[in-house]
Amino acid sequence: MRIAVCVKAVPSAGSGARLDSASKRLDRSGDLGLSEYDTHAVEEALRLRGDDGEVVVVSLGPERAADALRKALAMGADRSVLVSDAGFEGADLVLTARALVGALERESPELVLFGQQSPDGNGACLWAAVAEKLRRPVVSQAAELAVEGGALRAKRQTEFGYETLRAPLPAVVAVSEAINEPRYPSLKGIMGAKSKPQEVLAAGDVGGAGDPVTTVLALTPPPARGESRRIEDDGNAAEAIVEFLAEKRLL
Amino acid sequence: MIRPADYPPPAVDAVVAPSDPEPVEVDVAIVGAGPAGLAAAIRLGQVAPDVSVAVLEKGATPGAHLLSGAVVRPGPLRELVGEFPSYGEVQGEAVYLLTARRALRVPTPPTMRNEGNVVVSLAQLGRFLAEKAEAGGAMVLPETAAVSLLIEDGRVVGVRTGDKGRARDRAPGPRFEPGSDVRACVTILADGTAGHLSGAAIAHLGLGGLNPQVWALGVKEVWRVAQPLRRVVHTLGWPLRAGARWREFGGSFVYPLGDDMVSLGMVVGLDYADESLSVHDLLQQLKTHPFVRGLLAGGERVQWGAKTIPEGGFLSLPRACSAPGVLLCGDGAGFVNVPALKGVHLAVETGRLAAEAAASGDIASFDEALRSSFVWDELRAVRNMRQAFGRGFWAGGALASVMTLTGGRFPGGDRRAERDAEQPVVGGAPRAYPSADGSLTFDKLSSVFAAGNRTRDDQPDHIRVARRVPRELAEMWTAMCPAQVYEVGAEGDDGHVELHVIPSNCVQCGAITAKGGRLTPPEGGAGPEYTIT
Ligand SMILES: Cc1cc2nc3c(=O)[nH]c(=O)nc-3n(C[C@H](O)[C@H](O)[C@@H](O)COP(=O)(O)OP(=O)(O)OC[C@H]3O[C@@H](n4cnc5c(N)ncnc54)[C@H](O)[C@@H]3O)c2cc1C
Numbered sequence: 177m178r179i180a181v182c183v184k185a186v187p188s189a190g191s192g193a194r195l196d197s198a199s200k201r202l203d204r205s206g207d208l209g210l211s212e213y214d215t216h217a218v219e220e221a222l223r224l225r226g227d228d229g230e231v232v233v234v235s236l237g238p239e240r241a242a243d244a245l246r247k248a249l250a251m252g253a254d255r256s257v258l259v260s261d262a263g264f265e266g267a268d269l270v271l272t273a274r275a276l277v278g279a280l281e282r283e284s285p286e287l288v289l290f291g292q293q294s295p296d297g298n299g300a301c302l303w304a305a306v307a308e309k310l311r312r313p314v315v316s317q318a319a320e321l322a323v324e325g326g327a328l329r330a331k332r333q334t335e336f337g338y339e340t341l342r343a344p345l346p347a348v349v350a351v352s353e354a355i356n357e358p359r360y361p362s363l364k365g366i367m368g369a370k371s372k373p374q375e376v377l378a379a380g381d382v383g384g385a386g387d388p389v390t391t392v393l394a395l396t397p398p399p400a401r402g403e404s405r406r407i408e409d410d411g412n413a414a415e416a417i418v419e420f421l422a423e424k425r426l427l
Numbered sequence: 428m429i430r431p432a433d434y435p436p437p438a439v440d441a442v443v444a445p446s447d448p449e450p451v452e453v454d455v456a457i458v459g460a461g462p463a464g465l466a467a468a469i470r471l472g473q474v475a476p477d478v479s480v481a482v483l484e485k486g487a488t489p490g491a492h493l494l495s496g497a498v499v500r501p502g503p504l505r506e507l508v509g510e511f512p513s514y515g516e517v518q519g520e521a522v523y524l525l526t527a528r529r530a531l532r533v534p535t536p537p538t539m540r541n542e543g544n545v546v547v548s549l550a551q552l553g554r555f556l557a558e559k560a561e562a563g564g565a566m567v568l569p570e571t572a573a574v575s576l577l578i579e580d581g582r583v584v585g586v587r588t589g590d591k592g593r594a595r596d597r598a599p600g601p602r603f604e605p606g607s608d609v610r611a612c613v614t615i616l617a618d619g620t621a622g623h624l625s626g627a628a629i630a631h632l633g634l635g636g637l638n639p640q641v642w643a644l645g646v647k648e649v650w651r652v653a654q655p656l657r658r659v660v661h662t663l664g665w666p667l668r669a670g671a672r673w674r675e676f677g678g679s680f681v682y683p684l685g686d687d688m689v690s691l692g693m694v695v696g697l698d699y700a701d702e703s704l705s706v707h708d709l710l711q712q713l714k715t716h717p718f719v720r721g722l723l724a725g726g727e728r729v730q731w732g733a734k735t736i737p738e739g740g741f742l743s744l745p746r747a748c749s750a751p752g753v754l755l756c757g758d759g760a761g762f763v764n765v766p767a768l769k770g771v772h773l774a775v776e777t778g779r780l781a782a783e784a785a786a787s788g789d790i791a792s793f794d795e796a797l798r799s800s801f802v803w804d805e806l807r808a809v810r811n812m813r814q815a816f817g818r819g820f821w822a823g824g825a826l827a828s829v830m831t832l833t834g835g836r837f838p839g840g841d842r843r844a845e846r847d848a849e850q851p852v853v854g855g856a857p858r859a860y861p862s863a864d865g866s867l868t869f870d871k872l873s874s875v876f877a878a879g880n881r882t883r884d885d886q887p888d889h890i891r892v893a894r895r896v897p898r899e900l901a902e903m904w905t906a907m908c909p910a911q912v913y914e915v916g917a918e919g920d921d922g923h924v925e926l927h928v929i930p931s932n933c934v935q936c937g938a939i940t941a942k943g944g945r946l947t948p949p950e951g952g953a954g955p956e957y958t959i960t
């Protein structure tokens with residue numbers, strides 16, 4: 177089975193990435209790493225790949241995102257496709273979806289996997305937009321996934337419990353973090369990643385860029401946390417907490 | 428009298444025989460993607476492009492575990508790679524002696540002069556050098572810790588990389604990934620300060636020098652500031668204590684990173700005595716000084732980190748830096764010009780020479796090459812000043828100009844021929860550090876967060892340290908560790924306390940190796956993710 181996994185290169189923990197108030201965009205000048213959410217999608221793809229299958233990771237991002245994609249290759253993905261073009265800088269949901277769909281259409285995978293959300297943009301919506309444009313069924317929050325006889329079965333994690341869905345392939349699935357434990361790249365995997373095919377596409381290869389359809393008008397930092405009280409546990413912490421909650425009429 | 432050395436850690440065996448039926452095989456294996464290891468890789472690409480080279484780095488990316496000042500002598504780097512990313516040449520400099528309220532400018536001693544030197548972020552430089560090394564054909568392999576030396580018939584034949592995915596009790600977890608043997612004709616150890624494998628090689632192959640190695644601990648922060656700092660600043664004196672019995676040698680540096688950032692650090696020799704000394708908290712205290720606070724006015728902390736510096740100098744260098752199959756370079760071997768507080772240029776030069784020796788096929792030629800290089804002259808020249816400089820950069824470099832001002836209270840003198848862990852612990856004079864306000868001063872845990880640390884909580888403990896010790900010692904380790912790894916537990920019948928260890932906080936600074944324990948490499952990819960230190 178040919179599986180495409182959409183993965184995002186996101187600012188890594190230490191980079192202290194912040195919103196740039198001038199451009200109203202996330203400052204991505206620091207290190208980029210593979211989104212942890214997306215490692216679950218890569219793992220699931222590797223598990224479902226089978227003997228004659230292929231896993232290709234697809235991403236829209238700056239050229240430097242190639243290093244993050246290599247992590248997916250080190251885990252075992254077969255090759256990577258990076259759409260990188262100045263025309264996609266500051267892409268919004270619609271534009272990002274358009275770029276990915278352009279790349280996915282060149283691959284015609286039977287299954288497209290996504291992470292549930294990105295740690296930076298946090299939209300948790302891209303998979304829906306991509307599925308819509310591809311006119312494919314979509315399942316989100318998949319905590320279990322199986323493929324049998326041209327269809328998939330997915331157990332969806334919801335606020336109220338699980339639901340099990342069946343959908344014909346080709347389809348789009350966003351996996352939840354509960355679905356698996358992503359593997360560590362082995363040393364041989366890390367060494368081998370560099371020589372795997374890594375394609376870079378320009379806007380023209382994916383049907384052209386365009387203007388974002390949304391504009392960020394303003395950015396405001398979250399309101400400062402209100403007054404807080406620190407309760408040190410000297411053996412009576414539980415009581416002190418109860419007292420505090422009662423005082424605030426929260427009990 | 429309590430000395431850390433009397434409570435040794437459980438034995439660490441970092442030497443094994445090859446065992447992997449399918450080892451990874453390369454011509455040259457380099458441990459550590461710091462300036463030394465990357466210079467070696469780059470040089471191999473230049474002089475021996477057909478030689479296969481793997482650089483193993485435990486950090487999540489090259490540069491993730493690099494932390495320095497850093498004002499760098501640019502010569503060796505320029506010669507190797509041409510231009511490199513920096514914040515430009517030093518534009519001016521000043522040395523101040525601090526008292527609790529005042530800052531007295533003192534003349535800049537010759538060893539502290541920095542004309543022509545450039546300011547860099549080593550974390551950034553490491554990323555640049557790694558790209559250069561890869562462009563030259565080397566494989567740079569991050570998230571890969573070398574945990575043991577492979578030795579066969581008395582010869583180093585490579586290293587073993589660490590397992591991943593073990594649980595706290597060391598049992599293989601669901602995503603266990605075993606390490607590999609990496610077999611190499613030549614192994615270049617460039618694992619930096621308190622290097623696990625350099626230490627193992629020196630001990631196992633009998634390469635110890637005249638004096639044991641000693642260290643200082645540096646804790647630093649990078650601040651985004653409102654006012655550009657146009658010069659390099661060093662301070663000494665407060666908040667360190669001058670009394671001889673305290674053996675508190677160190678000071679601070681403030682270096683400009685362009686117009687809108689500064690790099691600010693506090694460095695203290697780890698032979699100190701005071702049970703309550705915490706370099707992290709001294710740095711916090713330093714920032715409350717009107718002079719330093721002024722430099723940071725209107726600013727915001729962007730990163731924090733900690734790392735040790737080998738301070739033994741020439742007399743602590745290994746007897747030889749080559750042995751069958753292996754070469755030692757950079758901080759791992761102790762190549763630091765202590766009076767100048769500079770090691771980057773020496774790391775680059777010793778890495779380059781190691782590469783040339785490896786490429787020549789006669790690795791023993793490395794020691795000869797070292798002896799005829801500027802490295803040897805530079806370090807030997809300051810060796811004889813060791814009486815004054817034995818206490819490191821500040822006490823040494825500034826001593827000459829400060830003695831007069833302090834009326835000779837700054838103890839110079841005795842050489843650090845004893846291990847840091849052999850210095851007795853002195854208690855009973857607890858320091859009062861400022862409490863963290865979250866904007867100028869910070870506690871250890873929020874600082875560990877600002878290092879981008881992300882060590883999996885449930886991985887095996889990588890800190891080797893005695894767990895039942897006198898209270899004074901447990902207190903000392905607790906105060907010393909910048910990352911809040913230690914906590915003092917309950918007292919037992921023997922009067923000793925339990926030492927609790929929270930290894931996932933560790934930023935791998937190496938201080939515990941100096942002060943009576945042993946830092947070993949945790950799972951590859953764990954630890955801080957420095958980007959601008
Ligand atoms: C502060 C801020 C505000 C924004 N506001 C808006 C807005 O109002 N309207 C709007 O349209 N856009 C907005 N955007 C941009 C929007 O977040 C992204 O452009 C869009 O791509 C959705 O990405 P996400 O990170 O939210 O992805 P999510 O939908 O959270 O990601 C889900 C999954 O999609 C995949 N994925 C995500 N990004 C990529 C990629 N680049 N390449 C490949 N796969 C990927 C991954 O599998 C990921 O796990 C904003 C961005 C920021 C930083």
Ligand SMILES: Cc1cc2nc3c(=O)[nH]c(=O)nc-3n(C[C@H](O)[C@H](O)[C@H](O)COP(=O)(O)OP(=O)(O)OC[C@H]3O[C@@H](n4cnc5c(N)ncnc54)[C@H](O)[C@@H]3O)c2cc1C
Nearest residue numbers: 459461462463485495496497498573619645757758770771
């Ligand atoms: C606070 C401070 C300020 C300093 N200021 C200056 C200055 O202003 N100017 C100057 O020239 N020098 C300065 N130095 C010294 C300088 O930073 C060092 O001399 C230099 O970094 C040494 O380079 P290295 O490559 O030998 O080691 P490092 O820079 O320590 O690099 C070693 C690398 O090896 C990796 N590694 C270690 N063990 C393993 C393992 N087992 N497996 C895999 N990887 C491993 C580490 O993660 C690291 O990336 C300062 C140092 C400190 C701590």
Ligand code: SF4
Nearest residue numbers: 908933934936937939
């Ligand atoms: S536990 Fe880690 S961070 Fe703490 S002193 Fe030891 S090496 Fe440094």
